[in-house]
Amino acid sequence: MIRYLTAGESHGPALVGIVEGMPAGVPVTAADLDEHLSRRWLGFGRGGRAKIERDKVSVLSGLRFSHTMGSPIALHLANAAFEKDRAGWPEVMAAGGTGEGVDGITMPRPGHADLAGAQKYGFDRAPHGPDVRPVIDRSSARETAMRVACCSVARQMLRALGIEVGSHVLRIGEVGMDDPGLWREGRDALLASGGARALYEAADASETRMLDADLTERTIAHIKEAKAAGDTLGGVYEVIVTGVPPGLGSYVHWDRRLDGRLAQAILSIQAQKAAEVGDGWAAGRTPGSEVHDPISRDARGAYRRESNHAGGVEGGVSNGMPIVVRGAMKPIPTLIRPLASVDLETGEAQPTRYERSDVTSVPAASTVAEATVAWTIAEALVERYGGDTFEDLRQRLDADRERFGMERA
Ligand SMILES: Cc1cc2nc3c(=O)[nH]c(=O)nc-3n(C[C@H](O)[C@H](O)[C@H](O)COP(=O)(O)O)c2cc1C
Numbered sequence: 001m002i003r004y005l006t007a008g009e010s011h012g013p014a015l016v017g018i019v020e021g022m023p024a025g026v027p028v029t030a031a032d033l034d035e036h037l038s039r040r041w042l043g044f045g046r047g048g049r050a051k052i053e054r055d056k057v058s059v060l061s062g063l064r065f066s067h068t069m070g071s072p073i074a075l076h077l078a079n080a081a082f083e084k085d086r087a088g089w090p091e092v093m094a095a096g097g098t099g100e101g102v103d104g105i106t107m108p109r110p111g112h113a114d115l116a117g118a119q120k121y122g123f124d125r126a127p128h129g130p131d132v133r134p135v136i137d138r139s140s141a142r143e144t145a146m147r148v149a150c151c152s153v154a155r156q157m158l159r160a161l162g163i164e165v166g167s168h169v170l171r172i173g174e175v176g177m178d179d180p181g182l183w184r185e186g187r188d189a190l191l192a193s194g195g196a197r198a199l200y201e202a203a204d205a206s207e208t209r210m211l212d213a214d215l216t217e218r219t220i221a222h223i224k225e226a227k228a229a230g231d232t233l234g235g236v237y238e239v240i241v242t243g244v245p246p247g248l249g250s251y252v253h254w255d256r257r258l259d260g261r262l263a264q265a266i267l268s269i270q271a272q273k274a275a276e277v278g279d280g281w282a283a284g285r286t287p288g289s290e291v292h293d294p295i296s297r298d299a300r301g302a303y304r305r306e307s308n309h310a311g312g313v314e315g316g317v318s319n320g321m322p323i324v325v326r327g328a329m330k331p332i333p334t335l336i337r338p339l340a341s342v343d344l345e346t347g348e349a350q351p352t353r354y355e356r357s358d359v360t361s362v363p364a365a366s367t368v369a370e371a372t373v374a375w376t377i378a379e380a381l382v383e384r385y386g387g388d389t390f391e392d393l394r395q396r397l398d399a400d401r402e403r404f405g406m407e408r409a
Helices: 030-041 114-121 133-139 143-160 184-204 213-228 258-267 280-285 362-385 390-403
Strands: 003-007 014-020 057-061 073-078 164-172 235-242 272-277 295-297 303-305 323-329 340-342 349-351
Touching (some): 014 143, 030 143, 030 362, 114 133, 143 390, 164 184, 184 235, 184 362, 235 362, 258 272, 272 280, 323 362
Antiparallel strands (some): 003 014, 057 073, 235 323, 340 349
Protein backbone atom coordinates (compact mmCIF):
# COMPACT_ATOMS: atom_id res chain seq x y z
CA MET A 1 0.00 0.00 0.00
CA ILE A 2 1.26 3.48 -0.79
CA ARG A 3 -0.01 6.54 1.02
CA TYR A 4 0.80 10.17 1.68
CA LEU A 5 0.01 12.84 4.22
CA THR A 6 0.48 16.58 4.10
CA ALA A 7 0.71 19.11 6.91
CA GLY A 8 1.05 22.85 6.99
CA GLU A 9 -0.94 26.04 7.07
CA SER A 10 -1.22 28.38 4.12
CA HIS A 11 0.54 31.26 5.93
CA GLY A 12 2.85 29.05 7.99
CA PRO A 13 6.60 28.65 7.50
CA ALA A 14 6.31 25.52 5.32
CA LEU A 15 4.22 22.69 3.97
CA VAL A 16 5.52 19.19 4.63
CA GLY A 17 4.59 15.83 3.18
CA ILE A 18 5.41 12.18 3.72
CA VAL A 19 5.12 9.58 0.96
CA GLU A 20 5.17 6.03 2.26
CA GLY A 21 5.37 2.61 0.67
CA MET A 22 6.98 3.45 -2.69
CA PRO A 23 9.11 0.54 -3.91
CA ALA A 24 12.89 1.02 -3.83
CA GLY A 25 14.63 2.01 -7.05
CA VAL A 26 12.09 4.42 -8.58
CA PRO A 27 13.99 7.17 -10.40
CA VAL A 28 12.99 10.54 -8.85
CA THR A 29 14.77 13.86 -8.30
CA ALA A 30 13.73 17.09 -6.60
CA ALA A 31 13.94 18.73 -10.04
CA ASP A 32 11.28 16.30 -11.34
CA LEU A 33 8.96 17.31 -8.51
CA ASP A 34 9.66 21.03 -9.11
CA GLU A 35 8.79 20.59 -12.77
CA HIS A 36 5.36 19.18 -11.93
CA LEU A 37 4.89 21.85 -9.25
CA SER A 38 5.70 24.71 -11.59
CA ARG A 39 2.72 23.73 -13.74
CA ARG A 40 0.44 24.68 -10.86
CA TRP A 41 1.04 28.35 -11.74
CA LEU A 42 -0.40 27.98 -15.22
CA GLY A 43 -3.39 29.87 -16.43
CA PHE A 44 -4.71 33.26 -17.42
CA GLY A 45 -6.74 34.85 -14.66
CA ARG A 46 -4.39 33.93 -11.87
CA GLY A 47 -3.07 36.81 -9.85
CA GLY A 48 -2.26 37.58 -6.27
CA ARG A 49 -0.77 34.64 -4.45
CA ALA A 50 0.01 32.63 -7.58
CA LYS A 51 2.65 35.23 -8.36
CA ILE A 52 4.38 34.98 -5.00
CA GLU A 53 4.13 31.23 -4.47
CA ARG A 54 7.19 30.01 -6.38
CA ASP A 55 7.93 26.62 -4.88
CA LYS A 56 11.11 24.60 -4.80
CA VAL A 57 10.81 21.33 -2.97
CA SER A 58 13.48 20.08 -0.53
CA VAL A 59 13.81 16.33 -0.13
CA LEU A 60 14.60 15.59 3.52
CA SER A 61 14.65 11.79 3.33
CA GLY A 62 13.82 8.72 1.30
CA LEU A 63 15.85 9.39 -1.86
CA ARG A 64 19.45 8.35 -2.47
CA PHE A 65 21.33 9.08 -5.67
CA SER A 66 18.09 10.11 -7.42
CA HIS A 67 16.18 6.92 -6.56
CA THR A 68 13.70 5.90 -3.88
CA MET A 69 14.99 3.60 -1.13
CA GLY A 70 11.71 2.07 0.04
CA SER A 71 11.83 4.28 3.13
CA PRO A 72 9.46 7.20 3.79
CA ILE A 73 10.09 10.19 1.56
CA ALA A 74 9.83 13.46 3.48
CA LEU A 75 9.26 16.62 1.45
CA HIS A 76 9.42 20.26 2.51
CA LEU A 77 8.14 23.36 0.73
CA ALA A 78 9.23 26.58 2.38
CA ASN A 79 6.75 29.43 2.28
CA ALA A 80 8.78 31.94 0.25
CA ALA A 81 6.60 34.82 1.43
CA PHE A 82 6.63 33.88 5.12
CA GLU A 83 8.71 36.90 6.10
CA LYS A 84 6.97 39.40 3.84
CA ASP A 85 3.60 40.21 2.36
CA ARG A 86 1.65 38.23 4.94
CA ALA A 87 -0.03 41.11 6.73
CA GLY A 88 1.08 39.86 10.13
CA TRP A 89 -0.19 36.30 9.60
CA PRO A 90 2.91 34.54 10.98
CA GLU A 91 2.35 36.29 14.33
CA VAL A 92 -1.41 35.69 14.49
CA MET A 93 -0.90 32.01 13.67
CA ALA A 94 2.11 31.55 15.98
CA ALA A 95 2.58 28.02 17.35
CA GLY A 96 3.35 29.42 20.84
CA GLY A 97 1.82 32.14 23.02
CA THR A 98 -1.80 32.48 24.10
CA GLY A 99 -3.38 34.44 21.28
CA GLU A 100 -4.58 37.05 23.71
CA GLY A 101 -5.05 40.42 22.04
CA VAL A 102 -5.19 38.97 18.53
CA ASP A 103 -8.13 40.40 16.59
CA GLY A 104 -10.21 37.53 15.25
CA ILE A 105 -11.40 37.22 11.67
CA THR A 106 -15.08 36.97 12.42
CA MET A 107 -16.67 37.16 8.95
CA PRO A 108 -17.01 33.66 7.47
CA ARG A 109 -16.77 33.75 3.66
CA PRO A 110 -19.58 31.93 1.78
CA GLY A 111 -18.28 29.09 -0.41
CA HIS A 112 -15.27 28.49 1.83
CA ALA A 113 -14.92 26.08 4.75
CA ASP A 114 -14.95 29.09 7.13
CA LEU A 115 -18.31 28.74 8.90
CA ALA A 116 -18.78 24.96 8.82
CA GLY A 117 -15.11 24.47 9.84
CA ALA A 118 -15.34 26.99 12.69
CA GLN A 119 -18.51 25.33 13.99
CA LYS A 120 -16.89 21.91 13.76
CA TYR A 121 -13.67 22.77 15.61
CA GLY A 122 -15.10 25.40 17.95
CA PHE A 123 -13.33 28.42 16.44
CA ASP A 124 -16.68 30.24 16.42
CA ARG A 125 -16.20 30.91 20.13
CA ALA A 126 -12.82 30.15 21.71
CA PRO A 127 -10.41 30.84 23.23
CA HIS A 128 -10.62 34.64 22.92
CA GLY A 129 -13.77 34.98 20.85
CA PRO A 130 -14.44 33.82 17.29
CA ASP A 131 -11.58 33.61 14.77
CA VAL A 132 -11.87 31.59 11.56
CA ARG A 133 -8.13 31.91 10.73
CA PRO A 134 -7.32 28.25 11.57
CA VAL A 135 -9.95 27.14 9.05
CA ILE A 136 -8.86 29.60 6.36
CA ASP A 137 -5.24 28.55 6.71
CA ARG A 138 -5.65 24.79 6.43
CA SER A 139 -8.59 24.62 4.00
CA SER A 140 -6.79 26.88 1.50
CA ALA A 141 -5.79 25.37 -1.83
CA ARG A 142 -2.19 26.27 -0.97
CA GLU A 143 -2.14 22.69 0.39
CA THR A 144 -2.38 21.41 -3.18
CA ALA A 145 1.28 22.42 -3.67
CA MET A 146 2.40 19.68 -1.28
CA ARG A 147 -0.21 17.32 -2.65
CA VAL A 148 1.21 17.77 -6.15
CA ALA A 149 4.75 17.22 -4.80
CA CYS A 150 3.75 13.96 -3.05
CA CYS A 151 1.71 12.67 -5.99
CA SER A 152 4.52 13.53 -8.38
CA VAL A 153 6.72 10.91 -6.75
CA ALA A 154 4.14 8.35 -7.86
CA ARG A 155 3.85 10.07 -11.20
CA GLN A 156 7.58 9.64 -11.81
CA MET A 157 7.16 5.92 -11.12
CA LEU A 158 4.38 5.78 -13.71
CA ARG A 159 6.58 7.65 -16.19
CA ALA A 160 9.38 5.11 -15.73
CA LEU A 161 6.78 2.43 -16.60
CA GLY A 162 5.55 4.22 -19.74
CA ILE A 163 2.34 5.48 -18.11
CA GLU A 164 1.65 9.20 -18.63
CA VAL A 165 -0.99 11.51 -17.21
CA GLY A 166 -2.17 14.68 -18.94
CA SER A 167 -5.12 17.05 -18.98
CA HIS A 168 -6.74 19.88 -20.86
CA VAL A 169 -9.42 22.40 -19.98
CA LEU A 170 -12.80 22.04 -21.71
CA ARG A 171 -14.70 24.98 -20.28
CA ILE A 172 -14.24 28.11 -18.20
CA GLY A 173 -17.49 29.78 -17.21
CA GLU A 174 -19.77 30.12 -20.20
CA VAL A 175 -17.12 29.44 -22.82
CA GLY A 176 -16.30 25.85 -23.62
CA MET A 177 -16.61 22.82 -25.79
CA ASP A 178 -19.24 20.50 -24.41
CA ASP A 179 -19.54 18.61 -27.69
CA PRO A 180 -16.61 16.12 -27.71
CA GLY A 181 -16.92 16.02 -31.53
CA LEU A 182 -15.21 19.44 -31.53
CA TRP A 183 -12.03 18.38 -29.79
CA ARG A 184 -11.88 14.58 -29.75
CA GLU A 185 -9.96 14.35 -33.03
CA GLY A 186 -7.25 16.83 -31.97
CA ARG A 187 -6.94 15.23 -28.55
CA ASP A 188 -6.71 11.71 -29.95
CA ALA A 189 -4.06 12.77 -32.48
CA LEU A 190 -1.95 14.09 -29.58
CA LEU A 191 -2.49 10.90 -27.56
CA ALA A 192 -1.49 8.80 -30.56
CA SER A 193 1.67 10.87 -31.14
CA GLY A 194 3.03 10.99 -27.60
CA GLY A 195 0.50 9.72 -25.08
CA ALA A 196 -0.89 11.90 -22.32
CA ARG A 197 2.42 13.77 -22.07
CA ALA A 198 1.89 15.21 -25.56
CA LEU A 199 -1.61 16.20 -24.44
CA TYR A 200 -0.46 18.15 -21.40
CA GLU A 201 2.41 19.79 -23.24
CA ALA A 202 0.01 21.03 -25.93
CA ALA A 203 -2.43 22.25 -23.26
CA ASP A 204 0.35 24.02 -21.34
CA ALA A 205 1.08 26.11 -24.45
CA SER A 206 -2.38 27.73 -24.11
CA GLU A 207 -3.00 30.35 -21.43
CA THR A 208 -6.22 28.57 -20.55
CA ARG A 209 -4.84 25.04 -21.12
CA MET A 210 -7.35 24.55 -23.93
CA LEU A 211 -6.49 22.74 -27.15
CA ASP A 212 -8.35 25.16 -29.40
CA ALA A 213 -6.76 28.58 -30.15
CA ASP A 214 -10.06 30.33 -30.91
CA LEU A 215 -11.58 29.01 -27.70
CA THR A 216 -8.53 30.17 -25.73
CA GLU A 217 -9.02 33.70 -27.06
CA ARG A 218 -12.73 33.75 -26.33
CA THR A 219 -12.11 32.36 -22.85
CA ILE A 220 -9.53 35.03 -22.06
CA ALA A 221 -12.06 37.70 -23.08
CA HIS A 222 -14.64 36.02 -20.83
CA ILE A 223 -12.20 35.98 -17.88
CA LYS A 224 -11.48 39.69 -18.42
CA GLU A 225 -15.20 40.44 -18.39
CA ALA A 226 -15.66 38.48 -15.17
CA LYS A 227 -12.76 40.36 -13.59
CA ALA A 228 -14.22 43.71 -14.60
CA ALA A 229 -17.53 42.66 -13.04
CA GLY A 230 -15.74 41.66 -9.80
CA ASP A 231 -16.79 38.06 -10.39
CA THR A 232 -15.10 34.63 -10.62
CA LEU A 233 -15.47 31.59 -12.89
CA GLY A 234 -15.40 27.81 -12.56
CA GLY A 235 -14.98 25.26 -15.31
CA VAL A 236 -14.49 21.72 -16.53
CA TYR A 237 -11.34 19.80 -17.45
CA GLU A 238 -10.42 16.31 -18.56
CA VAL A 239 -7.60 14.12 -17.25
CA ILE A 240 -6.31 11.22 -19.35
CA VAL A 241 -3.91 8.43 -18.46
CA THR A 242 -2.22 6.43 -21.23
CA GLY A 243 -0.28 3.18 -20.96
CA VAL A 244 -2.45 1.68 -18.21
CA PRO A 245 -2.66 -2.14 -18.38
CA PRO A 246 -5.95 -3.99 -17.98
CA GLY A 247 -6.61 -5.25 -14.46
CA LEU A 248 -6.17 -2.26 -12.10
CA GLY A 249 -8.91 -1.94 -9.47
CA SER A 250 -11.55 -4.60 -8.97
CA TYR A 251 -15.28 -5.30 -9.19
CA VAL A 252 -15.26 -7.49 -6.06
CA HIS A 253 -15.71 -4.70 -3.46
CA TRP A 254 -17.05 -1.17 -3.53
CA ASP A 255 -13.85 0.40 -2.26
CA ARG A 256 -11.65 -1.37 -4.80
CA ARG A 257 -13.51 -0.05 -7.85
CA LEU A 258 -11.12 2.09 -9.89
CA ASP A 259 -13.88 4.42 -11.13
CA GLY A 260 -14.96 5.21 -7.56
CA ARG A 261 -11.38 5.87 -6.58
CA LEU A 262 -10.82 8.15 -9.58
CA ALA A 263 -13.88 10.19 -8.61
CA GLN A 264 -12.42 10.52 -5.12
CA ALA A 265 -9.11 11.68 -6.62
CA ILE A 266 -10.97 14.58 -8.28
CA LEU A 267 -13.42 15.42 -5.49
CA SER A 268 -10.67 15.39 -2.86
CA ILE A 269 -9.33 18.60 -4.42
CA GLN A 270 -10.61 21.88 -2.97
CA ALA A 271 -13.54 23.39 -4.93
CA GLN A 272 -14.11 20.38 -7.25
CA LYS A 273 -17.82 19.62 -7.33
CA ALA A 274 -18.29 16.86 -9.92
CA ALA A 275 -16.35 14.02 -11.46
CA GLU A 276 -17.24 11.74 -14.35
CA VAL A 277 -15.53 8.71 -15.88
CA GLY A 278 -15.73 8.20 -19.64
CA ASP A 279 -18.95 9.57 -21.11
CA GLY A 280 -20.19 10.24 -17.58
CA TRP A 281 -23.36 12.36 -17.52
CA ALA A 282 -23.76 12.03 -21.29
CA ALA A 283 -24.06 8.23 -20.90
CA GLY A 284 -27.26 8.86 -18.96
CA ARG A 285 -28.98 10.34 -22.02
CA THR A 286 -27.53 8.12 -24.79
CA PRO A 287 -28.87 4.71 -25.90
CA GLY A 288 -26.81 1.65 -24.95
CA SER A 289 -25.96 0.86 -28.56
CA GLU A 290 -23.95 4.13 -28.66
CA VAL A 291 -22.37 3.90 -25.21
CA HIS A 292 -20.78 0.46 -24.90
CA ASP A 293 -17.46 -0.17 -26.62
CA PRO A 294 -17.52 -3.25 -28.89
CA ILE A 295 -14.69 -5.75 -28.35
CA SER A 296 -12.50 -7.04 -31.19
CA ARG A 297 -9.13 -8.77 -31.61
CA ASP A 298 -6.22 -7.56 -33.72
CA ALA A 299 -3.89 -9.66 -35.89
CA ARG A 300 -1.68 -10.43 -32.87
CA GLY A 301 -4.68 -11.68 -30.93
CA ALA A 302 -4.81 -8.70 -28.54
CA TYR A 303 -8.23 -7.40 -27.49
CA ARG A 304 -9.07 -3.97 -28.89
CA ARG A 305 -11.81 -1.32 -28.72
CA GLU A 306 -12.58 1.10 -31.50
CA SER A 307 -14.20 3.52 -29.05
CA ASN A 308 -13.66 4.45 -25.42
CA HIS A 309 -16.98 5.67 -24.04
CA ALA A 310 -16.21 3.76 -20.84
CA GLY A 311 -13.13 5.93 -20.20
CA GLY A 312 -10.89 2.90 -19.75
CA VAL A 313 -12.81 1.36 -16.83
CA GLU A 314 -15.44 -1.42 -16.94
CA GLY A 315 -16.77 -3.09 -13.81
CA GLY A 316 -14.40 -0.99 -11.70
CA VAL A 317 -11.40 -2.52 -13.52
CA SER A 318 -9.09 -0.81 -16.04
CA ASN A 319 -9.62 -2.36 -19.49
CA GLY A 320 -6.40 -1.24 -21.19
CA MET A 321 -7.89 1.80 -22.93
CA PRO A 322 -6.83 5.31 -21.84
CA ILE A 323 -8.39 6.32 -18.53
CA VAL A 324 -10.62 9.38 -19.04
CA VAL A 325 -11.86 11.39 -16.04
CA ARG A 326 -13.46 14.83 -16.05
CA GLY A 327 -13.76 17.24 -13.17
CA ALA A 328 -15.88 20.35 -12.62
CA MET A 329 -14.65 23.19 -10.43
CA LYS A 330 -16.94 25.74 -8.84
CA PRO A 331 -16.10 29.46 -9.22
CA ILE A 332 -13.58 30.75 -6.70
CA PRO A 333 -15.57 31.86 -3.65
CA THR A 334 -13.48 34.97 -2.88
CA LEU A 335 -15.08 37.65 -4.99
CA ILE A 336 -14.18 41.31 -5.37
CA ARG A 337 -17.93 41.88 -5.28
CA PRO A 338 -18.95 41.24 -1.64
CA LEU A 339 -21.25 38.38 -0.62
CA ALA A 340 -23.68 38.44 2.29
CA SER A 341 -22.47 36.94 5.57
CA VAL A 342 -22.93 37.28 9.31
CA ASP A 343 -20.35 38.47 11.83
CA LEU A 344 -19.66 35.66 14.32
CA GLU A 345 -18.86 38.22 17.04
CA THR A 346 -21.90 40.47 16.78
CA GLY A 347 -24.38 38.24 14.95
CA GLU A 348 -25.01 41.12 12.53
CA ALA A 349 -25.45 40.72 8.78
CA GLN A 350 -22.49 42.18 6.86
CA PRO A 351 -20.93 41.92 3.43
CA THR A 352 -17.61 40.04 3.12
CA ARG A 353 -14.48 42.13 2.73
CA TYR A 354 -12.37 42.17 -0.43
CA GLU A 355 -9.39 39.84 -0.54
CA ARG A 356 -6.72 39.22 -3.15
CA SER A 357 -7.76 36.22 -5.22
CA ASP A 358 -7.73 34.70 -8.69
CA VAL A 359 -10.60 35.13 -11.18
CA THR A 360 -10.35 31.47 -12.09
CA SER A 361 -8.06 28.61 -11.10
CA VAL A 362 -9.42 25.98 -13.48
CA PRO A 363 -6.16 25.62 -15.48
CA ALA A 364 -4.23 25.20 -12.20
CA ALA A 365 -6.82 22.78 -10.81
CA SER A 366 -6.49 20.64 -13.93
CA THR A 367 -2.78 20.17 -13.18
CA VAL A 368 -3.55 19.29 -9.55
CA ALA A 369 -6.09 16.73 -10.83
CA GLU A 370 -3.38 15.18 -13.03
CA ALA A 371 -1.36 14.65 -9.86
CA THR A 372 -4.15 13.12 -7.77
CA VAL A 373 -5.26 10.86 -10.64
CA ALA A 374 -1.62 9.77 -11.10
CA TRP A 375 -1.54 8.84 -7.43
CA THR A 376 -4.70 6.73 -7.72
CA ILE A 377 -3.34 4.85 -10.74
CA ALA A 378 0.02 4.31 -9.01
CA GLU A 379 -1.72 3.03 -5.89
CA ALA A 380 -3.76 0.51 -7.94
CA LEU A 381 -0.64 -0.50 -9.84
CA VAL A 382 1.36 -1.17 -6.66
CA GLU A 383 -1.59 -3.16 -5.30
CA ARG A 384 -1.66 -5.38 -8.38
CA TYR A 385 2.05 -5.82 -9.01
CA GLY A 386 3.46 -5.23 -5.52
CA GLY A 387 7.12 -5.69 -4.92
CA ASP A 388 9.61 -4.06 -2.63
CA THR A 389 11.70 -3.05 -5.61
CA PHE A 390 10.78 -1.13 -8.72
CA GLU A 391 12.47 -3.79 -10.82
CA ASP A 392 10.18 -6.53 -9.44
CA LEU A 393 7.16 -4.40 -10.16
CA ARG A 394 8.35 -3.55 -13.67
CA GLN A 395 8.99 -7.19 -14.54
CA ARG A 396 5.52 -8.24 -13.41
CA LEU A 397 3.92 -5.41 -15.33
CA ASP A 398 5.93 -6.27 -18.45
CA ALA A 399 4.85 -9.91 -18.19
CA ASP A 400 1.22 -8.75 -18.14
CA ARG A 401 1.82 -6.37 -21.02
CA GLU A 402 3.20 -9.22 -23.06
CA ARG A 403 0.23 -11.39 -22.15
CA PHE A 404 -2.18 -8.62 -23.19
CA GLY A 405 -0.33 -7.75 -26.40
CA MET A 406 0.71 -4.29 -25.16
CA GLU A 407 4.05 -2.53 -25.75
CA ARG A 408 6.59 -2.98 -22.94
CA ALA A 409 7.79 0.22 -21.22
C1 LIG B 1 -5.77 25.30 -7.64
C2 LIG B 1 -6.78 26.01 -6.79
C3 LIG B 1 -6.66 27.37 -6.56
C4 LIG B 1 -7.58 28.06 -5.79
N1 LIG B 1 -7.43 29.40 -5.63
C5 LIG B 1 -8.33 30.08 -4.88
C6 LIG B 1 -8.22 31.49 -4.71
O1 LIG B 1 -7.32 32.12 -5.26
N2 LIG B 1 -9.14 32.09 -3.94
C7 LIG B 1 -10.17 31.43 -3.35
O2 LIG B 1 -10.98 32.01 -2.68
N3 LIG B 1 -10.30 30.09 -3.49
C8 LIG B 1 -9.41 29.41 -4.24
N4 LIG B 1 -9.57 28.05 -4.39
C9 LIG B 1 -10.71 27.38 -3.73
C10 LIG B 1 -10.51 27.32 -2.22
O3 LIG B 1 -9.43 26.48 -2.00
C11 LIG B 1 -11.66 26.83 -1.35
O4 LIG B 1 -11.19 25.92 -0.44
C12 LIG B 1 -12.75 26.10 -2.01
O5 LIG B 1 -13.44 26.91 -2.92
C13 LIG B 1 -13.74 25.57 -1.00
O6 LIG B 1 -14.49 24.64 -1.70
P1 LIG B 1 -14.92 23.27 -1.09
O7 LIG B 1 -16.26 23.54 -0.54
O8 LIG B 1 -14.92 22.33 -2.22
O9 LIG B 1 -13.85 22.91 -0.12
C14 LIG B 1 -8.66 27.35 -5.19
C15 LIG B 1 -8.78 25.97 -5.40
C16 LIG B 1 -7.85 25.30 -6.20
C17 LIG B 1 -8.01 23.83 -6.44
